[in-house]
Amino acid sequence: MNPSKGTRLVRLHRTQRTAFPRLLGSLLLVTAAGISSVGAAPGGQAAGSGPATAASPRPLGQTVPAPAEAKPGGSPYTITAGTRIRVEDGSREARKIGDYLAGVLRPSTGYALPVTGRGGDGIRLRIDSHDSASGAEGYTLKSNRGSVTITARGPAGLFHGVQTLRQLLPADVEKNSRQKGPWEVAGGTVKDAPRYAYRSAMLDVSRHFFSVAEVKRYIDQLALYKMNKLHLHLSDDQGWRIAIDSWPRLATYGGQTEVGGGAGGYYTKNDYKEIVRYASSRYLEVVPEIDLPGHTNAALASYAELNCNGVAPPLYTGTNVGFSSLCVPKALTYDFVDDVVRELAALTPGKYLHIGGDEAHSTSHEDYVAFMDKAQAIVGKYGKTVIGWHQLTGGTPVKGAVAQYWGYDQTGAAERKQVADAAVNGTKLVLSPADRSYLDMKYDKDTKLGLAWAGYVSVQRSYDWNPAAYLDGAPEGSILGVEAPLWSETLTNSDEIEQMAFPRLPGVAELGWSPASTHDWDAYKVRLGAQGPRLSALGVNYYRAPQVPWAAQ
Numbered sequence: 001m002n003p004s005k006g007t008r009l010v011r012l013h014r015t016q017r018t019a020f021p022r023l024l025g026s027l028l029l030v031t032a033a034g035i036s037s038v039g040a041a042p043g044g045q046a047a048g049s050g051p052a053t054a055a056s057p058r059p060l061g062q063t064v065p066a067p068a069e070a071k072p073g074g075s076p077y078t079i080t081a082g083t084r085i086r087v088e089d090g091s092r093e094a095r096k097i098g099d100y101l102a103g104v105l106r107p108s109t110g111y112a113l114p115v116t117g118r119g120g121d122g123i124r125l126r127i128d129s130h131d132s133a134s135g136a137e138g139y140t141l142k143s144n145r146g147s148v149t150i151t152a153r154g155p156a157g158l159f160h161g162v163q164t165l166r167q168l169l170p171a172d173v174e175k176n177s178r179q180k181g182p183w184e185v186a187g188g189t190v191k192d193a194p195r196y197a198y199r200s201a202m203l204d205v206s207r208h209f210f211s212v213a214e215v216k217r218y219i220d221q222l223a224l225y226k227m228n229k230l231h232l233h234l235s236d237d238q239g240w241r242i243a244i245d246s247w248p249r250l251a252t253y254g255g256q257t258e259v260g261g262g263a264g265g266y267y268t269k270n271d272y273k274e275i276v277r278y279a280s281s282r283y284l285e286v287v288p289e290i291d292l293p294g295h296t297n298a299a300l301a302s303y304a305e306l307n308c309n310g311v312a313p314p315l316y317t318g319t320n321v322g323f324s325s326l327c328v329p330k331a332l333t334y335d336f337v338d339d340v341v342r343e344l345a346a347l348t349p350g351k352y353l354h355i356g357g358d359e360a361h362s363t364s365h366e367d368y369v370a371f372m373d374k375a376q377a378i379v380g381k382y383g384k385t386v387i388g389w390h391q392l393t394g395g396t397p398v399k400g401a402v403a404q405y406w407g408y409d410q411t412g413a414a415e416r417k418q419v420a421d422a423a424v425n426g427t428k429l430v431l432s433p434a435d436r437s438y439l440d441m442k443y444d445k446d447t448k449l450g451l452a453w454a455g456y457v458s459v460q461r462s463y464d465w466n467p468a469a470y471l472d473g474a475p476e477g478s479i480l481g482v483e484a485p486l487w488s489e490t491l492t493n494s495d496e497i498e499q500m501a502f503p504r505l506p507g508v509a510e511l512g513w514s515p516a517s518t519h520d521w522d523a524y525k526v527r528l529g530a531q532g533p534r535l536s537a538l539g540v541n542y543y544r545a546p547q548v549p550w551a552a553q
């Protein structure tokens, strides 16, 4: 077996790039310009005009993601020492969202901001189960002299509305110490709901391990941009990161290193539950991934009997891919998969379980298909919906399965067609094109962190594509949403995560949330530039990409 055979570097197809992305961008610009109510510059500010001054309220609609509809008008609302956060329906979830908002606003405003019941002016949070307009995650925000009212059909919508409110306030509101204000919210109405139901970020905790605190920090950043899934890549050749009681050495042995030979680590079941709980408090669902049948060296190293030859390989701390495979003919392999899926499913309240399926270069096609059939059945047995990387479509995706596309714009026609055909046959798709949405790709040749096997991915490139039109032949309704994966071969801490994720992650979040009619790089880059002071206030170590007109701090 030649470990370098499967290395990502041989998959580089950069030279096949064409001018297509730029052409797509300008077509979208024309579309956006032709739609006036939302348009390229929500909030009525001309595209390309500079950010608002600190003294004036931030224009309604200048948030990231752009809202579906923003109608500025009337007097601004000002948060003062007397402001109350009124939870109008008294539900526990609405109350928690009120407490969360108070937690954001109190340190910087220095105000008490009591969270109270209904009646009177202030910041009003209202769940109205009859509000059919807003859908499961939508909301309406109305702001005038007396109040800001956020109404939603359910708590997720209310929470997303609160993120909009945050972004309408000055960036200083994010700081942890008392700031000057004034705390004005522009007058008018925002009506908003997401374009896609699946808006995900993936964190690879295998190549390098990240602590629960580091994962929570990322969750908070995802919530600000209305992402609703956190995909955790929990196992790979370099480390197994989740405790499984029936196979304890997976974590205690297979989790004890990482790329470069560091100490690694793993989540206890309680750690994982705490991540799930925290994500859920930010309205994100955790999608756990156990990558199978390849990317399994850490498991094979932990249990000799999982190997076809009965010999455990050493732990691996390099960055090659495609050299490991579970032993497809062995019955024990499926006891193993069953135990892992059963325990992980029991820990995971969300609907999905990701079984990988990518880069199985050391598994024959026949074995791959046989294995994926059995693994999918096991996921179904424990009540979860299968997600797999798009190679799953080379086998037989079960009914209801989701395939995650991670090819390039220029991935070969046959492979793209295989995915599109599966979509025609009912497989839903999550799009995470490697040369668009992979946050670990270098921005350009000078980027210190990250890899470049899918090419350089500038901020504009990561934003300037249209999920609905991306994969020829895939029906529009087959697109469940988008994901921004972050592989961690080169990343070891939150600072490094943030340097690669920001500012590209907000662009993918916007592709997932905002209507296609708002898509316009020239308008987007101004809204993104206005996020600079907010990210700074939050202590996010973002890359000050020269493509973006960053607002003064």
Ligand code: ACM
Pocket: 358, 359, 389, 406
């Ligand atoms: C992948 O990047 N191997 C899914």
